[in-house]
Amino acid sequence: MQKQTLLYQGKAKSVYQTDHPERVIIHYNDDATAGNGAKHDIITDKGILNNHISALLYEQLNQAGIPTHFHQRLNEREQLCDKVQIIPLEVITRNIIAGSMAKRLGFEEGQEPPNTIFELCYKNDTLGDPLINDDHAVALKAATYEQLDTIYELTSQINQLLVALFAACGVRLIDFKLEFGINSQGNIVLADEISPDTCRLWDSQSQEKLDKDRFRRNLDGLTLTQAYQEILNRLQQFKEQV
Numbered sequence: 001m002q003k004q005t006l007l008y009q010g011k012a013k014s015v016y017q018t019d020h021p022e023r024v025i026i027h028y029n030d031d032a033t034a035g036n037g038a039k040h041d042i043i044t045d046k047g048i049l050n051n052h053i054s055a056l057l058y059e060q061l062n063q064a065g066i067p068t069h070f071h072q073r074l075n076e077r078e079q080l081c082d083k084v085q086i087i088p089l090e091v092i093t094r095n096i097i098a099g100s101m102a103k104r105l106g107f108e109e110g111q112e113p114p115n116t117i118f119e120l121c122y123k124n125d126t127l128g129d130p131l132i133n134d135d136h137a138v139a140l141k142a143a144t145y146e147q148l149d150t151i152y153e154l155t156s157q158i159n160q161l162l163v164a165l166f167a168a169c170g171v172r173l174i175d176f177k178l179e180f181g182i183n184s185q186g187n188i189v190l191a192d193e194i195s196p197d198t199c200r201l202w203d204s205q206s207q208e209k210l211d212k213d214r215f216r217r218n219l220d221g222l223t224l225t226q227a228y229q230e231i232l233n234r235l236q237q238f239k240e241q242v
């Protein structure tokens with residue numbers, strides 16, 4: 001598959017057209033941003049780690065029958081995916097309360113709610129990705145109610161699969177963000193990366209944070225790459241066992 005023109009340049013990834021009209025190559029770089037781009041740094045090898053982690057998670061989701069954009073990891077920094085039209089929504093799942101929800105609603109971080117919490121944010125950098133509800137998403141023409149039903153159903157299935165997978169690796173999946181796209185057949189598929197940049201992951205025993213909060217909050221101890229490497233090592237061990 002030949003890499004051609006740059007289609008999209010994101011904060012941590014670039015998307016290239018290939019010689020196949022329905023496939024793109026996604027390249028993971030080492031940029032780390034937080035606070036809607038307010039904090040920025042280059043973290044050597046982060047792109048390599050996230051490419052490996054995301055590919056491994058997508059392989060498991062594909063095997064479980066979740067419709068996704070992912071085909072295969074091509075090399076250290078690139079993966080081959082279906083070309084999709086991204087739905088401009090960030091779908092956040094919270095198993096344990098942390099981050100912006102703890103702050104906004106006065107919860108203590110680490111509390112386990114009786115129910116799983118799903119949130120929608122409108123993907124719009126100028127507006128700072130505001131939290132919205134289903135009616136807003138439909139009014140914005142980001143998705144129809146029917147598409148939202150599919151998105152929530154898939155998100156719930158993905159949450160169950162990922163919680164179990166990470167638990168088998170001694171990791172708690174606290175919360176995470178998903179994005180969906182529409183492929184050339186008009187179907188909704190999971191798209192974008194799933195990595196410690198987009199998930200909160202805590203060690204099941206020590207509760208140590210093994211995710212991007214190390215960067216967001218300048219945590220002492222493990223470096224960001226050491227934490228991400230630990231996640232990758234555990235996922236690779238899990239893959240070898242199954």
Ligand code: UDP
Pocket residue numbers: 090092098099100101129175176177197198199200212
């Ligand atoms: N998240 C993300 N991209 C975003 C916002 C959030 O991947 O633009 C992920 C984040 O890593 C966490 C979850 O979504 O796993 C919930 O994030 P939260 O709303 O608490 O926001 P944050 O504290 O990251 O600002």
